[in-house]
Amino acid sequence: MLLVPLGLLLIQIEVVTRNLSGVVESPLPGVSRAVGTVVVVGAGLYLLASVARQVYEAADTPF
Template identity: 70%
Template sequence: MSFLKRSLHRSVAVLLLPLGLLLIQTEVITRNLSGVVESPVPGLSRAVGIALFTGATLYLVASGLRQLAAAADTPL
């Protein structure tokens, strides 16, 4: 995988972390706001947020470990 493609994937994963956290907290944030229309599927934003956050975190950890393993195989 090229350096630019890997950097793009990692950048997207880093941007998905706060988005996932925001979606997880949406129900709590909007609970006390007047005039907010509730979702017809109440737990969907939380489930999507958890999936995004977990997926992005796992990708970043796996990517870092792959890069570390590749660096360990490189001779000095």
């Protein structure tokens, strides 16, 4: 659950630091956005798989 907001922060860090004085730009522009996107997508897929597994296991239990 914590990876989603942290990944979103990585995606928008370029926008946030653009207007700050004294911030040194990364020698690899766009890396934080790419890493943030991978983290958010990975966390989303993990959450969906976890919910799907729990629903599948709950469907097998008798009432």
